[in-house]
């Protein structure tokens with residue numbers, strides 16, 4: 001077999017090996033996340049997991065959708081859970097961090113607002129203004145007052 005053919009075959013094999021390793025890592029993380037999920041939120045009968053990546057997966061438990069993400073440094077690794085919730089104002093789905101069962105209960109009994117709606121309620125706009133923009137606005141107002 002000539003070099004070109006062997007090289008292409010080697011590249012394909014390496015690619016396949018990487019894909020296998022990726023799937024394995026995603027499966028390992030999903031298994032870890034399920035274990036951790038049960039440790040934090042208690043046992044769930046109806047639980048399905050959707051593998052995504054080596055550091056994230058989706059968990060559906062009793063009809064509630066969660067997202068698990070691997071966090072931490074090289075030496076300290078933990079899993080953070082987020083629950084998919086619907087904004088009580090605009091109906092948009094977003095994720096909200098949950099650390100325990102009471103957090104989940106809170107979200108269920110008092111549905112939160114998404115970031116945009118929170119901004120709108122607080123500042124009357126969804127645009128996040130930078131410090132510089134706010135200073136410029138103040139200066140403009142002052143100049144207007146002074147020039148009057």
Ligand SMILES: [Zn+2]
Nearest residue numbers: 087090114117
């Ligand atoms: Zn909203």
